[in-house]
Amino acid sequence: MTGVDMRKIYKFYPIEPAPSPDDLPTGGDIYYECKDCGQIVLSVPRIKSACECGNLAGQGGKLTVKDPVKVTVVRGKLK
Numbered sequence: 267m268t269g270v271d272m273r274k275i276y277k278f279y280p281i282e283p284a285p286s287p288d289d290l291p292t293g294g295d296i297y298y299e300c301k302d303c304g305q306i307v308l309s310v311p312r313i314k315s316a317c318e319c320g321n322l323a324g325q326g327g328k329l330t331v332k333d334p335v336k337v338t339v340v341r342g343k344l345k
């Protein structure tokens with residue numbers, strides 16, 4: 267858990283058209299919003315990151331997505 271509300275720091279824009287759950291993009295400005303718990307996690311987390319319900323979890327640049335269908339891919343921009 268990051269303990270930080272990413273929405274206070276970044277503005278998030280859904281990527282259109284929505285990427286296929288089978289082939290989610292990754293990148294330094296690509297974030298995944300969990301549709302179950304609503305939390306946002308960076309697609310390439312350097313530090314240990316996870317959403318509240320555990321659908322998204324990772325560290326060291328790799329994120330494991332348990333159920334990609336429950337993910338909204340968004341691009342984050344610093345406010």
Ligand SMILES: [Zn+2]
Nearest residue numbers: 300303317319
């Ligand atoms: Zn979640």
